[in-house]
Amino acid sequence: MNETLLKNIHGLAGQSDLLDQLMIFITDKAIYLFGLILLLMWVFGNVKTKKVALLAGITGVIGIVINVAISHIYFETRPFVTLGYKPLIDHAADASFPSDHTTGAFSIALILFAYRKKIGTFAIVLAVLTGFSRIYAGLHYPFDVLGSIVVSVILALIITKLDFLFEKPIQKIIDLYLSIFGKRSERRNQNM
Template sequence: MNYQLFQSIHNLSGHSTILDDIMIFFTNYALVLYAICLLGIWFLGGNKSKRNALYALGTGIVALAANLIISKIYYEPRPFVTHHDVHTLIKHAEDASFPSDHATGSFAIAFALWARNRKIGVPMIILAIITGFSRVWVGVHYPFDVVGSIIVAAIVTFIICKLERFLNPILDAIIKFYNSLFGRKSKGDYKKSI
């Protein structure tokens, strides 16, 4: 079933150079787009926005660490390794396929932002969906790899949200230190959000 779903998506590739290029762009640069978004949230917003950016970054890092542990416990070969008739649109190492690091990082950041700011979170989730879809389109992941990534990201986001009262003082100290270094006066702008 997983391979059949993979084929139904991956077989869409190779028919349109424009679509293939779009999918290759998202599969290669989605995490760069997320980094730019987080930097924008950090530099353009107030202290609350900075806190949101730190939560999103931290959630992404923890989710990727969870992926590393999962891949050591359960190894799933990539589609192009198991099925030699798969023609990928990009070159990729023959490492573990499950879960997708790109999709996990994208969804973890998106879910963390959505939990704190719906206006930013919704477009980030859409970007994460495109990223996950693109990983299958280009032939480096199965659909269930992306589903697994969504589950990992959701669980990590939920746990971090539950730990907020313990984490807030640490993040506030980081923000206060940053503001003191760069001469920005705190105006009690925790109400301000990007």
């Protein structure tokens, strides 16, 4: 089933140059768009928005660390290695499961959605496109992406339940930032 789904999705590659270029852009650059979203929230947001941006970034990093641990426990060969085809973009023949790009994208997107519905909705759409593009480009099996989503959902649920543990360290980072770059009037201790 995993291989069949991969062949159906990756089989779309090469049929439309425009779609191929869009999927290559998303698979290559979406992670930078997430970084840009967090940076803009940090620079232009109020203290509460800065807290959400920082928490989302921390969650993304934790998700990647979890992926590294998983890939050391269970190694899945990349589909282009196993099935012998050339993916849309060059990629190392490292672990396929779970997808780091998809985990990072969904971990960030789910935290944004939990605290900021509008930008979170956009981020979830971008995360879905990221996961799809990884399959389309032939870099991951569908279950690699599904596994990443499961990791991200579990992580986001844990982080949102335990966000109080991050409150003081995040506030210290924000206070330091504001003491250097911000206005004293922005220093208000708001809950996430």
